[in-house]
Amino acid sequence: MAATITAPAPNYLNATKGWKSWLLTLDHKRIAILYMVAIAVFFLVGGVMAMLIRLELLNPGRDLVGANTYNKLFTLHGAIMIFLFIIPGIPAILGNFLLPILLGARDVAFPRLNLASWYIFMLGGLFALYSIITGSIDTGWTFYTPYSTQTDTSVVSMTLGAFILGFSSILTGLNFIVTIHKLRLPGITWYRLPLFVWSIYATAIIQVLATPVLGITLLLLVVERLAGIGIFDPAMGGDPVLYQHFFWFYSHPAVYIMILPGMGIISELITTHSHKKIFGYKAVAYSSLGIALVSFLVWGHHMFVSGQSELAAMLFSFLTFFVGIPSGIKVFNWVTTMYRGSIVLNTPMLYALSFLFLFSIGGFTGIFLGALAVDVHLHDTYFIVAHFHYVMMGGTVMAFLGGIHHWWPKMFGKLYNEFWAKIACGLIFVGFNVTFGSQFILGSQGMPRRYYTYVDQYQPLHAFSTFGSWILGAGFLIMAVYLIHSLVKGKRAGSNPWYSLTMEWETSSPPPTENFIELPSLTHGPYDYDKVLPINVEPDGKPAKLKEAVS
Amino acid sequence: MDTTGTLFFPPGGSTYAGDVDSLFYFIYYASAIMFALVIGATIFFIIRYRRRQQTGKTYGKDHNFALEVTWTVIPTILILIVFVWGFRSYMRMNVVPRDAMEVKVTGQKWFWSFAYGSGASSVNELVVPVGQPVKLLMSSRDVIHSFFIPNFRMKMDVLPNRYTITWFEATRTGEFDLFCTEYCGQGHSEMIGRVKVLGEREFSEWLDAGSGPGQGESLVDYGRRLYTSRACNTCHSIDGSANVGPTFKGIFGRQEAMVAGGFITVDENYIRESILQPQAKVVAGYQPVMPTYQGILKDRDIDALIAFMKSLSNE
Numbered sequence: 007m008a009a010t011i012t013a014p015a016p017n018y019l020n021a022t023k024g025w026k027s028w029l030l031t032l033d034h035k036r037i038a039i040l041y042m043v044a045i046a047v048f049f050l051v052g053g054v055m056a057m058l059i060r061l062e063l064l065n066p067g068r069d070l071v072g073a074n075t076y077n078k079l080f081t082l083h084g085a086i087m088i089f090l091f092i093i094p095g096i097p098a099i100l101g102n103f104l105l106p107i108l109l110g111a112r113d114v115a116f117p118r119l120n121l122a123s124w125y126i127f128m129l130g131g132l133f134a135l136y137s138i139i140t141g142s143i144d145t146g147w148t149f150y151t152p153y154s155t156q157t158d159t160s161v162v163s164m165t166l167g168a169f170i171l172g173f174s175s176i177l178t179g180l181n182f183i184v185t186i187h188k189l190r191l192p193g194i195t196w197y198r199l200p201l202f203v204w205s206i207y208a209t210a211i212i213q214v215l216a217t218p219v220l221g222i223t224l225l226l227l228v229v230e231r232l233a234g235i236g237i238f239d240p241a242m243g244g245d246p247v248l249y250q251h252f253f254w255f256y257s258h259p260a261v262y263i264m265i266l267p268g269m270g271i272i273s274e275l276i277t278t279h280s281h282k283k284i285f286g287y288k289a290v291a292y293s294s295l296g297i298a299l300v301s302f303l304v305w306g307h308h309m310f311v312s313g314q315s316e317l318a319a320m321l322f323s324f325l326t327f328f329v330g331i332p333s334g335i336k337v338f339n340w341v342t343t344m345y346r347g348s349i350v351l352n353t354p355m356l357y358a359l360s361f362l363f364l365f366s367i368g369g370f371t372g373i374f375l376g377a378l379a380v381d382v383h384l385h386d387t388y389f390i391v392a393h394f395h396y397v398m399m400g401g402t403v404m405a406f407l408g409g410i411h412h413w414w415p416k417m418f419g420k421l422y423n424e425f426w427a428k429i430a431c432g433l434i435f436v437g438f439n440v441t442f443g444s445q446f447i448l449g450s451q452g453m454p455r456r457y458y459t460y461v462d463q464y465q466p467l468h469a470f471s472t473f474g475s476w477i478l479g480a481g482f483l484i485m486a487v488y489l490i491h492s493l494v495k496g497k498r499a500g501s502n503p504w505y506s507l508t509m510e511w512e513t514s515s516p517p518p519t520e521n522f523i524e525l526p527s528l529t530h531g532p533y534d535y536d537k538v539l540p541i542n543v544e545p546d547g548k549p550a551k552l553k554e555a556v557s
Numbered sequence: 558m559d560t561t562g563t564l565f566f567p568p569g570g571s572t573y574a575g576d577v578d579s580l581f582y583f584i585y586y587a588s589a590i591m592f593a594l595v596i597g598a599t600i601f602f603i604i605r606y607r608r609r610q611q612t613g614k615t616y617g618k619d620h621n622f623a624l625e626v627t628w629t630v631i632p633t634i635l636i637l638i639v640f641v642w643g644f645r646s647y648m649r650m651n652v653v654p655r656d657a658m659e660v661k662v663t664g665q666k667w668f669w670s671f672a673y674g675s676g677a678s679s680v681n682e683l684v685v686p687v688g689q690p691v692k693l694l695m696s697s698r699d700v701i702h703s704f705f706i707p708n709f710r711m712k713m714d715v716l717p718n719r720y721t722i723t724w725f726e727a728t729r730t731g732e733f734d735l736f737c738t739e740y741c742g743q744g745h746s747e748m749i750g751r752v753k754v755l756g757e758r759e760f761s762e763w764l765d766a767g768s769g770p771g772q773g774e775s776l777v778d779y780g781r782r783l784y785t786s787r788a789c790n791t792c793h794s795i796d797g798s799a800n801v802g803p804t805f806k807g808i809f810g811r812q813e814a815m816v817a818g819g820f821i822t823v824d825e826n827y828i829r830e831s832i833l834q835p836q837a838k839v840v841a842g843y844q845p846v847m848p849t850y851q852g853i854l855k856d857r858d859i860d861a862l863i864a865f866m867k868s869l870s871n872e
Contacts, residue, residue, distance in 0.1 A: 153700040240718030313721040327636040344602040346616035370588035377643030383710040386738040450565040452707025454738040457746035536617025
């Protein structure tokens with residue numbers, strides 16, 4: 007029997023060996039794995055901090071740590087989750103892995119630059135680590151002046167870290183834009199691109215255009231602290247609100263850097279697992295670009311009570327509502343896509359449905375905050391905390407987890423345990439709603455954010471929220487176990503376990519270093535489920551029909 | 558005007574609170590209906606179009622002009638209503654009535670002080686008459702703070718380099734929470750005050766009385782009252798526990814090591830200097846973060862606080 011087995015063709019994971027082959031790799035897939043390892047560590051650290059924050063808030067007064075430590079914890083939780091997890095997460099891991107494959111390319115346009123981006127990312131991470139070791143930082147992730155100019159914590163190293171991370175983000179965006187323009191296989195026109203590519207493209211535009219503004223702002227803050235040149239601190243003749251304008255000019259578009267790639271993933275998950283052509287391809291594609299454009303014009307909605315003029319407030323409120331419309335259209339398109347589909351409720355699809363549920367709540371609660379008079383009451387309360395967690399975690403992280411579960415068999419050639427994956431997904435969904443749903447009520451009842459202690463009437467809801475965080479933590483713990491288990495003992499995956507029509511499923515799992523042994527045939531578009539029946543090539547090389555995938 | 562509060566809101570107490578709540582509920586119900594439609598359709602499709610044994614090619618129509626126009630136009634109309642309503646209410650909250658009584662609000666780490674036209678002043682306790690518009694002229698002595706009264710649905714940032722202005726008119730008497738909602742450091746969550754809304758007569762009595770020891774009140778008792786009303790208790794304990802600043806328990810006559818080196822025995826003059834120029838001689842192990850009380854505490858107030866501290870050392 008042994009004689010008849012041919013050794014499987016080498017894939018990108020085992021083509022070369024040794025740590026050097028990883029740290030000096032130019033393969034976009036390996037670079038994606040490097041990002042994945044680093045980002046998973048950052049997510050773990052940020053997540054543990056979140057659990058500690060919730061534990062401290064179980065009761066008013068001191069439960070666990072003092073006020074100064076608490077202030078550092080929520081600052082680090084925010085800064086790590088935003089700069090080291092959610093901004094790079096989807097583009098750097100799934101974007102890097104999938105983009106060239108989806109275009110039929112061998113690699114990104116600039117493979118060396120791609121590796122350099124990872125090293126710059128790690129350098130930024132080291133600066134953040136240095137900041138934590140040397141006294142940490144207690145300004146909140148927004149680094150608002152003049153508090154950030156006056157506090158004696160390690161603001162300079164942390165902001166320099168964020169400054170450096172910005173370059174990683176810019177270079178990755180630049181790389182993706184050029185790749186999408188120049189490396190599409192002949193025949194893959196813009197309208198034949200999977201929607202994930204459109205969303206990565208829109209994201210890359212924001213990364214390239216908005217991130218330099220953050221870089222300049224943080225550099226000015228560093229100059230003010232080190233050289234004492236008054237830019238933002240009134241004590242030196244500066245204007246603290248100017249900082250807020252600069253900061254949000256980047257950081258609002260950055261919200262869309264975080265959510266657009268997630269939306270791209272949802273388009274792929276819903277079409278594949280409903281086995282259905284996307285409803286309104288162009289509407290979904292162009293709404294990504296529309297969101298990217300309008301996102302630059304709404305930063306002032308973070309500042310409705312900062313003392314900016316009524317005229318500015320009116321304009322920003324108006325424009326804010328118009329960034330909501332394209333997001334709403336996307337949700338309607340996704341739901342309609344399921345109409346007359348062939349829906350299978352596996353783990354990736356459950357995450358996609360969680361996304362629809364949670365992101366809708368995040369979007370609707372955004373309308374409360376765009377309405378000027380209501381925002382005055384809700385601004386800087388737990389309502390905001392709940393809102394952006396519903397968008398960022400309920401939206402982006404659910405999409406990210408869905409994407410990880412969707413492409414895991416492609417990335418590692420292994421299947422995870424579907425039963426435990428569904429349990430974990432259910433725990434995360436319930437835990438998330440318990441943790442953050444209660445915070446909407448806390449906020450509209452008047453509980454301010456960034457509070458170490460609070461008045462007694464808020465205790466029951468805070469306790470409820472803390473219980474939720476334990477459910478959430480349990481879900482992630484189970485996920486870590488079954489994902490690692492699948493790498494070691496998971497069943498081998500076929501080329502196309504979900505019976506998808508997008509191009510990454512035409513190559514083997516895991517793909518070879520050059521992505522395709524034979525160039526893909528391009529006989530169908532990514533969503534032609536009305537014309538073609540996809541085929542899965544099992545690990546033993548036998549093609550399988552769709553019905554066998556259903557248990 | 559409800560006085561019990563609802564699931565979402567604490568009971569309202571200002572003239573514009575009802576309007577804010579109404580807009581909130583309008584958005585809430587409109588969103589709830591649309592959310593129910595989206596999730597309802599999703600659940601229906603999942604059940605109706607669940608993948609069964611065998612599957613083939615699926616339905617290929619990917620456009621429906623009427624449907625797409627509908628789901629673009631209806632939300633657009635709804636959000637335009639919300640925008641106009643929100644803006645009009647916002648203008649009401651921002652345009653100060655001409656007959657408003659002015660109170661100067663100062664935020665600093667980590668307490669609020671209020672100065673009235675009559676010369677009266679208070680710390681962490683904003684006292685206002687019911688049924689009269691109150692204009693707040695606000696500024697900060699250090700970093701940015703934000704002035705938030707949940708019951709009144711009002712909030713405005715307090716900046717160190719210029720004045721911000723807002724107003725409210727309380728509709729009923731009572732006591733309400735006042736929070737700082739712009740993160741300002743270690744004592745941020747304890748930068749909490751009270752808003753006391755009094756009847757017109759009680760308010761003018763309060764203005765006339767000003768501060769000062771009450772009738773028959775001893776200097777020590779008056780000092781004890783100042784200890785909380787002037788927010789010393791935010792940072793200094795009286796039970797010996799460490800806080801932002803040294804505890805007052807046994808402080809009088811104690812030898813303290815200084816940040817700048819050397820020792821000082823705490824006496825009347827050291828306490829006086831520490832209240833008026835807190836950064837002059839800081840006790841080792843503590844940050845130089847205390848704000849000056851120059852202009853907030855009068856001489857007789859400082860006398861009373863010293864007497865109070867002495868009493869804590871004799872026990």
